[in-house]
Amino acid sequence: MENMEIKKLIGKTFLDISEAIQSGHFGTKVKVGLTTLGSEHGVENLVKGAELAAKDSSDFEIVLIGPKVDTELEIVEVNSEDEMHKKMEELLDSKYIASCVTMHYNFPIGVSTVGRVITPARGKEMFLATTTGTASAHRTEAMVKNALYGIITAKAMGNPNPTVGILNLDGARQVERALRELDTNGYKVNFAESMRSDGGAVMRGNDLLAGTADVMVTDTLTGNIMMKVFSSYTTGGSYEAMGYGYGPGIGIDYERAILILSRASGSPVVANAIKYAAKLAQGNLAEVSKREVKAARAAKLDEILAGFTKETKKESSDEEVAMPEKEVVTGSISGIDIMDLEDAVQALWKAGIYAESGMGCTGPIVLVNEGKMVEATEALAKAGFIAGSGSPC
Known part of the structure; x- marks a missing residue:
């Protein structure tokens, strides 16, 4: 019987060494927490997920944070969601666990x-x-x-x-x-x-x-x-x-x-x-x-x-910009946000280039005469409406 136990121990030792070589992680495994209260599918669903992960845990260990359950995994026992999240933060800040998986947690803005x-x-x-x-x-x-x-x-x-x-x-x-x-x-x-x-x-x-x-x-x-x-x-x-x-x-x-x-x-x-x-x-x-x-x-x-x-000074929306003489507009410039589309058209009118707004296959576009594509693109880029050259749809 003792020989059998020794063989098991030797076998486990060699397995651990092999896993460490394959994973590249030697020494202490990282510990990952899992809180077990709050699921619509119950505590059992979360514990089952943890046990599934544990089968592949050659380089990490799992710590459950929640009520006592029948499992071989480590448990830090708590009995309410508020207590659970406080304990989770405590374990993270103390470095007892390196990361944690949870539900319904309120992050700060940012x-x-x-x-x-x-x-x-x-x-x-x-x-x-x-x-x-x-x-x-x-x-x-x-x-x-x-x-x-x-x-x-x-x-x-x-x-x-x-x-x-x-x-x-x-x-x-x-x-x-x-x-x-x-x-x-x-x-x-x-x-x-x-x-x-x-x-x-x-x-x-x-x-x-x-x-x-x-x-x-x-x-x-x-x-x-x-x-x-x-x-x-x-x-x-x-x-x-x-x-x-x-x-x-x-x-x-x-x-x-x-x-x-x-x-x-x-x-x-x-x-x-x-x-x-x-x-x-x-x-x-x-x-x-x-x-x-x-x-x-x-x-x-x-x-x-x-x-x-930041607050930016914008031209009054009441300012009248004269529309240039109409032209055939078959050239399209993309890359303009929908919220800026009409302002972009007005900017081109102000520069003396006739333009219309439209919607192409990739989103909002400004339509101009094909012969004025380069001039219009440069004007829109200078005004900050696009990052670079537009492209036809």
Whole structure:
């Protein structure tokens, strides 16, 4: 009997050594927390997800924070959601756990979460930036921050140069201009190219399904809806069966690695979220965040963001701008935000160029005479309506 126990011990020792060599992690494993109160599917659903993750936990350990249950996993016992989140924060701040997965957690303004999904068209993983929280009260400023948060998360997950696409929403062109300015100033942004024939960094629905970009930038409410669709389109919505959850809360100067699950998340998503949390901890998420924020600020991030919210003097809307003589307008200039479209037309009229507003296949466009495309594009760029040259649809 003793010989059998010795053989088991020797076997486990060699297995541990083998796993350490394969994973590249030696010594103490990282500990990942999971809070177990608050799910629409009960405590058992969360514990089952943790036990599924534990089967693949060669380089991390799981700590449950919640009521006592029948499991071999470590439990820090609490009996209410308020107590649970306080204990979670205490364990994170003391470094007893490196990251934690939870539900219904209130982040401060400035922090939003980066989800991780598997796209249905090609089975490609994609980061949705962002899915819960609020990076800024100003929508466009928030989306620029969301892009940075997505890049931070992708890099912490081991992708050194993630591609970035911007979902075709109101404000997308302003976000693109800001990111291109950041790139010009020295903070590298690796823009994705849409799979559609006209390309560009502004992504359409096809790109969402195919996972064209590693990081898909969106406003948080849209990102939240997309997370729910990607996670539960096969189940009718009441049970999220796929993906990795709503992801880590990222923010400038925010250090806690707290990942969010929906109350509708099923045990497969719970398991994946725990693995997501473990890998982010191993990738030193907090350090990556500090490094990337520092680099972005060196490229004038703060000044670019201030440009969205500062008070600017605008021409009175009552000012009469004479319309130039009408011309045939078959040339189209894209890259203008819907909210700026009529102002862009007025700016061209003021410059003596006849223009009309329209809606192309990629969004808002300004229509001008083909012979005046270069002149009109330069005028719009000088006035700050576009980042560069427009392109026909």
